[in-house]
Amino acid sequence: MTPSARLQAAIELLDAIIVAAREQGAAADTLIASYFKARRYAGSGDRRAIRELVYQAIRRAGERPESGRAAMLGLAEDHPELRALFDGSPRGPAPIATHETGASAATVPDWLAPKLTHIDTAALLERAPLDLRVNTLKATRDDVLAALLGAQPTRFAPNGIRLADPIVIEQHPLWRDGKVEVQDEGSQLIALACRARPGEIVIDLCAGAGGKTLALAADMRGEGRLIASDSDRRRLSQLPVRAERAGAANIESRLLDPGREAEALADLIDTADCVLVDAPCSGTGTWRRNPEARWRLTPERLDRLTALQARLFDLAATLVRPGGRLIYAVCSLLDEEGAGQAGRFAAAHPACTAGRPFDEAGSPRGEGVLLSPGADGTDGFFVASFTRPC
Numbered sequence: 001m002t003p004s005a006r007l008q009a010a011i012e013l014l015d016a017i018i019v020a021a022r023e024q025g026a027a028a029d030t031l032i033a034s035y036f037k038a039r040r041y042a043g044s045g046d047r048r049a050i051r052e053l054v055y056q057a058i059r060r061a062g063e064r065p066e067s068g069r070a071a072m073l074g075l076a077e078d079h080p081e082l083r084a085l086f087d088g089s090p091r092g093p094a095p096i097a098t099h100e101t102g103a104s105a106a107t108v109p110d111w112l113a114p115k116l117t118h119i120d121t122a123a124l125l126e127r128a129p130l131d132l133r134v135n136t137l138k139a140t141r142d143d144v145l146a147a148l149l150g151a152q153p154t155r156f157a158p159n160g161i162r163l164a165d166p167i168v169i170e171q172h173p174l175w176r177d178g179k180v181e182v183q184d185e186g187s188q189l190i191a192l193a194c195r196a197r198p199g200e201i202v203i204d205l206c207a208g209a210g211g212k213t214l215a216l217a218a219d220m221r222g223e224g225r226l227i228a229s230d231s232d233r234r235r236l237s238q239l240p241v242r243a244e245r246a247g248a249a250n251i252e253s254r255l256l257d258p259g260r261e262a263e264a265l266a267d268l269i270d271t272a273d274c275v276l277v278d279a280p281c282s283g284t285g286t287w288r289r290n291p292e293a294r295w296r297l298t299p300e301r302l303d304r305l306t307a308l309q310a311r312l313f314d315l316a317a318t319l320v321r322p323g324g325r326l327i328y329a330v331c332s333l334l335d336e337e338g339a340g341q342a343g344r345f346a347a348a349h350p351a352c353t354a355g356r357p358f359d360e361a362g363s364p365r366g367e368g369v370l371l372s373p374g375a376d377g378t379d380g381f382f383v384a385s386f387t388r389p390c
C-alpha cells in the first residue's frame with residue numbers, strides 16, 4: 001500500500017471507531033482486527049503502520065472527533081509530513097481544503113478534566129507494558145523469569161513479570177501450559193488485597209472472564225470454595241477453559257440476572273470469608289489500553305454506573321460473614337466511582353472498619369488507595385478493604 005492509501009485506511013478505521021464510541025459498539029482493537037481480516041492484501045508492514053496512525057490520532061484527541069478525517073487532520077498538525085499524503089490519489093484521502101481544520105488536541109475530555117486533577121493524566125495515555133502473572137499452582141516466578149528473555153519482576157506484585165517487548169504470549173508454551181496469565185500488575189494487586197487463603201469461602205462477585213478469579217484460586221491452592229459470578233454469560237463462559245488450563249479446580253460459576261443478583265446468591269448470605277466486588281466502571285484507569293474509551297463516557301453513563309456500583313457494593317456486604325472481608329475495586333480514577341463509593345459505604349456501615357489493602361503500592365484516597373499509571377506504573381484502580389465486625 002502507498003503511504004497515502006495507508007492514511008486513507010486509518011481514516012476509515014477511525015470513522016468506524018468514532019461511530020462505535022458514540023453507539024457503545026465494539027472496541028477499537030476489535031474493529032481493527034476485523035478490518036484487516038476483510039483486507040488480506042494488507043501486509044504486516046501496512047497493518048503496523050495503519051494501526052500506529054489510528055492510535056496516534058486517538059491518543060491526540062480528547063473529545064470524540066466529528067470524523068476520522070478530522071482526527072487525522074488534527075494529527076497532521078503535529079506531524080506536518082502527513083499533510084502531503086492528503087494528495088487526492090486514487091486510494092488516498094482528498095486534498096486538504098483551504099479552511100479545513102483538524103480535531104483539537106487534549107488528553108482528557110473537557111467535562112472530565114476537573115474530575116482528574118489529582119492524577120498525572122498524560123501518563124494515562126502512555127503505552128501500557130505487557131504484564132504477566134505467574135500461576136503459582138504450576139510454576140514459580142524464578143522459573144518464568146529464566147525462560148523469558150528481557151522479563152523483569154514487577155515492582156509490587158510478588159508473582160508479576162513485566163516484559164520489555166510485547167510478544168504474542170498466547171503462542172508461548174508457558175501460556176499454553178497455564179504457567180502464566182496476561183494480567184496487569186494493578187489487577188494482580190487487587191486480587192492480593194483479598195488475602196484469600198486455602199480453605200476459605202471467597203466470592204468474586206463481578207468475575208467477568210475470571211482474570212482475578214484465577215489469581216484468587218492460586219492463592220487458595222485449590223482448597224476451599226471460590227464462587228465466580230457475573231451477569232454476562234459470554235464472559236463467564238470463558239472461565240472454565242481458563243481454569244482448566246490453570247489447573248484451578250475449586251471454582252464454581254454462577255450467572256446472575258441483572259437486578260435479581262441476590263436470588264442466585266441467597267444460599268451464601270453471611271457466609272463468605274471474603275467478597276471481591278470488581279465493579280463495572282468507566283475504565284478511566286485503563287485508557288492506556290483503550291484510549292478511545294475517553295470518547296464513550298458521558299455524564300449519563302457515569303450516573304448509571306455509579307448507581308450500579310452502589311447496589312453491587314451493598315449486595316456484596318450481605319454475603320460477608322461476621323469478621324470477613326469486603327474488597328471493593330474499580331479500574332477508574334474518578335472519585336464518584338472510587339473514594340466516593342467507599343465513603344458512602346463507610347457512612348452507611350459505621351461498624352465496618354477500613355484497612356490498607358496492601359502495604360507499598362498506591363496513594364491513600366478516602367477510605368482506600370489509588371493505583372495510577374503515573375505514580376505506580378500500573379493501570380489505574382481504586383481499591384478499598386473493609387472488615388465486617390465479628
Ligand SMILES: C[S@@+](CC[C@H](N)C(=O)[O-])C[C@H]1O[C@@H](n2cnc3c(N)ncnc32)[C@H](O)[C@@H]1O
Nearest residue numbers: 206207208210211212230231232258278279280
Ligand atoms: C471490571 S469488570 C470485571 C473484570 C474481572 N473481575 C477480571 O478480573 O477480569 C466488571 C464486570 O462486572 C460485570 N457486571 C455488570 N453488571 C453486573 C451485575 N449486575 N452483576 C454482576 N456483575 C455485573 C460485567 O459483566 C463485568 O464482567
